[in-house]
Amino acid sequence: MLNRDLFHGFSLQSVDDKGRVAIPADLRETLDGNSPAKQVLITRHATLPCLVCYDAGWAQELNERLNNAARAAKAEGKPFDETAERRAQRAEKATYDANGRFVIPGFERERVGIAKWAFFAGDSDTFQIWSPEVLMAADIDDDDLKDRCRYYAAAKKVAL
Template sequence: MADRELFEGFALQAVDQKGRVAIPADLRAAAERNSDIRQIVVSSHPFDPCLSAHDLSWSKEKYDRIDNPELVPGDAGQQADARAKRRAFGLVEKAPFDDSGRFVIPPFFKKKARIEKWALFYGSGESFE
């Protein structure tokens, strides 16, 4: 993760009737530096009632961490859990974003997170919520 740009900062963004919203500039800049593809991976947060998103390159790194427990402190010697892989990669949706960072929140996740007119974005290191 040494070469990755961290997602830092926060912003409140308007969501239009079609579910479009703009990724805040600082978060978008990190996503663009981390991946050549203008696409984010959206999922439900594993603990909090919100959404989580990250750039495409983080998916590969996250997989490597789940598949190789030696990379995660305290998990050395344990087998990768198939449930952890399903949680991390199964219930996700990729969403492309344009030059201004606008993307359509996937309808399933928009409803699940109860997003209506506003979305609060905040960085959380390797992802943003």
């Protein structure tokens, strides 16, 4: 898809008891540019214990890619489980205010263990939201991401 800004930046944000959190300014600026409707789509990462967030334009791109893959598989006589692929794209939509505040859907928040803090990480076409504690305990090969989370936690005097 053309003319989309990419998500870059990191931040540790507090989460209130209702699951409200503010999207960091650099990520929110990208969302605003890509999706003036002030909406973010939220789903669980396919393999990591975190959330993945993106704008409606990226959702349309993913849908187009899925449709193309289904057509190509059919043309080549190859099996393609479109139902499973569509299931992987399930997302909840949340509206955010001018300050970037939105409520992380309860089901999604619970699935990845987000409680009092949320660590945001820009990841080009999407951004991730992690529970800092889950990230620190995760068996992933990304020491840089863990180091960044530690850095932002220390800056806010948050013990991990």
